[in-house]
Amino acid sequence: MSRILGILNLHNEKKLGEITSKRSLGALSFLGRYSFCDIPLSNFGNSKINSSCILVKNNFRSIIRHIDASQGYSENSKLGTLYMLYNEKYANEEIYNTDINNLIENKWILEENNFSHVVIAPTHLIYKLDFQEVIKQHEALNSTITVCYKKINNGKKDFLNCDSYLLDETNKLRGIYQNKGTEDAINISMETYVISTSKLLEILEFSKKTSQIFTLRDILNYISTSLDIDTFEYKGYLRCIENINDYFKYSLELLDLNILKELTSSSWPIFTKTHDTPPAKYLEGAKVKDSFISNGAIISGEVDHSIICRSVKIGKNSKIKNSIILSDTQIDDNVTLENVIVDKSAKIIYTKELKGKFDKPIYIKQGDII
Amino acid sequence: MKNEIVALVLAGGKGTRLKGLTKKNCKPAVFYGGKYRIVDFVLSNLANSNINKIGLVTQYETVELNHYTSSGKHWGFDGNNSSFTLLSPRQKEEDSSWYKGTADAIYQNLDFLEQFNPEYVLIASSDHIYKMNYIKMLNFLKQKEGDVCLSSIDVSIEEASRFGILSLNDNNQILSFSEKPKHPTSTNASMGIYIFKYKVLVDCLKHDAKNTLSSHDFGKDIIPYLLSKNKKLFAFPFHGYWKDVGTLSSLWKANMDLLDDSSTLDLYDEHSTFKIYSEDTKSLPQYIGPNALVSNSIVNQGSIILGEVNHSVVFNDTLIEEGAFIKDCVIMPRAVIKKGAKIYKAIVSSDVIIDENRIINSEKKEVILVEK
Structure with a gap:
């Protein structure tokens, strides 16, 4: 099996107002015992991705406090690593504090390890996905970049302001645009990408020369007209936490156990830090x-x-x-x-x-x- | 390297009186209190006392206990300078034998102790539910300048004949010890927790090993021998919750104590100064359904409660279906109570499935065990 690095990207997470004034959404409480970042990190772990890292944008303290690397999310704690990547240089320059600049700053993780691919996932879009399925398709099609999306039929009401994908007749990505609620049938971007490590390093070099404030999304959008970017259609549970109302609504929605099982189950657990609390x-x-x-x-x-x-x-x-x-x-x-x-x-x-x-x-x- | 104190935890017992619960499992690994196993208490006490050099002496049905305790990480014994070792009987060059008694179990591991070269050795059983800082006991022994310290608790005169009973002078020095006396003369009971000066322990165990008449038991043989040799033994008085959970009814009672506000065992420890550590299962939070009723109970994560739970202790990942009713019960991990079943005053063992509409123990006289 090829060596994969899971990258949790916190750069694009949404601010929910006061509740995230001192914490990253990744560190916000979810379902009573988890934090949001546990969901993508557990997706990595359950997908047998041992090595992972977190691209932290700000509110570093809240993430450090939540992550217990010694407990980890991976099957083998020696093979498993969890790095915190932080862009100290641009920490206080919002416009430069991008995922691309963070990766450039911490390029060593891509250069010094022998990862064949990276899987990049966000924290504000929650879903259950076995990344091995995406990697399998990625390898079968000999892709360099595969982006994940979900088809929806109620774009006028749901996933407003989320990115959606323009696909051509062969399902290649040809553009990324924000859902303004004008169409119902759209392809919602999961901001989840499988990229071969060499391609990602190329992208980082390319962006240095193109625009110093481009985000990963901007670059993918920019190159999608000239490069064939493959897509992976996901059909399961997907929610986007854009604001505090989404947080409220989508948390309580999971009290329906039939919905909950689309996100987690005993065979796809969410791992988290233990607090050694007694039973309720x-x-x-x-x-x-x-x-x-x-x-x-x-x-x-x-x-x-x-x-x-x-x-x-x-x-x-x-x-x-x-x-x-x-x-x-x-x-x-x-x-x-x-x-x-x-x-x-x-x-x-x-x-x-x-x-x-x-x-x-x-x-x-x-x-x-x- | 010189170590002040090393602990040996006796966890080899079968616990015959726990019946089916110890058919394929040893007593220390039996579940207690919704989340814990009995052995969590002694190991958490050691962690909270900052005693981190530990040997866990096991013999009977070791697989589940070995798996559960593994590197000692649930209690933090995987930290720097910590040492956590499972000591099961082993083949040796000269001979091999099962542990013949508590004293023999330690005797057979004197080589293990030697590598630490400690000043003191703490020996504790793992059959009890209690919170105790052993360092207080160690300081007490040092202050008394004694050879051995036993922790003792005041029991009622009626119960006294179930315990090893100590008679003491005004300085808490032990004058005599009688194991389960028919006519107890005092109510100071030994709790089965000993701190020995290392040299004293080595000498008396070597002597005991040669004695073919000895039953190789700390209570029956070692303590009386040390008293006969005029060693200085002291009793460290313990105050607080301490329960033996050696029988089905005492295990059930100790679980029910957690539901009793007047009980002195506090697991909820507001300032987290003395937590009881255990395995944290990868379970979801517990879900209480639309028609459920849960009162006077404790329930652990991963459980789904759709029926009625009254005055009960419910472990992780259980399912209580709609219309099911339990009262005065201990429901162990992953058990399923199906629709319409009614259970009273019972311990339901782990992974048991109770069929629809089954009624169990409606007479409610004795505690009963429901096993697979």
Whole structure:
């Protein structure tokens, strides 16, 4: 089997507002016990890609805090490596802080190792994909670049602002454009690429000479008119986390176990860092339904259609509905929350009722006492 | 290299009274508390005491325990300068034999201890649920300038005949020791945790090995021998939760204690100063379904609860189907309770599937074990 490097690209992740002011989306809590970056990293691991790296754009601290390289995502911990790649030079120059410049800065990882291909995946687009299938097609077609996409039929409503692909009659990529909601039948870019290592090094050289602020996406778009870029059609679960409403909606959607199994299952687990928390505890009077509850939580009140993260405490007679409560938060007795996202380590004590709307949840900041 | 203290954990016992739970598994690897195995407690205690040179002495049905403990990484014993070794009986040049008793198990591993050349050796069984900082016990022994320290706990006079009972002077020095006395004269029970001065341990084990009449047991043979030789043995008084989980009913009771607010065992340890470490399974968070009812219970990750769970301890990756009902139960990993089944006061072993509408133990008198 050829040696593959998985590259998690955090450069194109979306900012969701206050909830990502101090953290990367990759480090934001997902389903109560994971972070978003666990999903692509587990896709690498489950696809038997041992070596991986993360292109960190900013909020480095949040990523370092979450990633426990010693536990890893790979099958063999010696073969498995996880590098953090960071562009120190351009850390404070937003416009230059691109994935391409990060890769140029950290080119050693491509030069010093004997990887035949790289697989590049984002964190704001979530899906379950065995990259070996893409690599198999890539090798069979003798491709240099393969980009992944999904056909959708509701582009006027869904995946707005996401990139979509213009394909020719032989399914070669001929352009990348943003979905402005003018057409229903479009090919959504998964921002997921298999590229042979030598081609990627070529691209880096090419971009140096062409534009110093080109992103990988810009270059692929630029060269797609003159070079044959192959495409891989993915047909499974795909969501794009563009804003806090997407975060809210698509997290709660996974309470439907039939949808959840399209993203993860016992044969395709999501790996994450352990916090050694005890099992969740349900006290007298607890009424929990249709919810994910993480370990360490202690629940006395009612919880309905919600996600309760690690070590959250919910007091007596409190009612939590349609909400996401991040880890270590305390909710006092007699509190009613509906359509609320409470960030980590907050305390809800004095405010006894908060009701947002499903399409506009209320957000309570990390560590706040209200 | 000189080491202050090395720990040997006795994990070779069969635990016959746990019946089916130890048919293909040894007692230390038996599940407890929704997430843990019994051995997690002694190993987490060692980690939290910063004692990182460890030998785990195993004999009966070692496969699952060896697999689970492997390099000791769940408890951090894979760190720098840590050492974690599984000590099963081995073939030797001169002879080979199974461990004939707790003392013989240590005697056969004196060569292992020698490489560390420790000042003290801690010997602990792995049959109990408790949290303890062993360094406090070591400091107590040093302060008393003794040869051996046993940790002791105050038990009721009714229970006293189940334990090794110590009689003490005002200075906590042990005057006599009687194993499971019919008529106990004190309520200070030995907890099966010993700290020996290394030289004292080596001498008494070598002596014991030559004694053909000895049963090679710490309680029955070694402690009485040391007392007869006027060695200075002290009892370190322990206060707190300590439960033997050697029988089905005591294992069940210790699980139920986790649901009792007045129990002194706190696994939720707010400031994370003394966590109990265990395997973190690659499970999803637990899902509680639209018509489920869970109260007075603890439930681990990966479980899907669609029915009713009342006053029970539910392990990882179990499935409780809609209309199923469990009360006062311990449901071990990956068990499935199908629709309409009702279970009372039972331990359901791992991977068991309970058929639809099956009623188990509705009399609720004794705890029963449901096994494959």
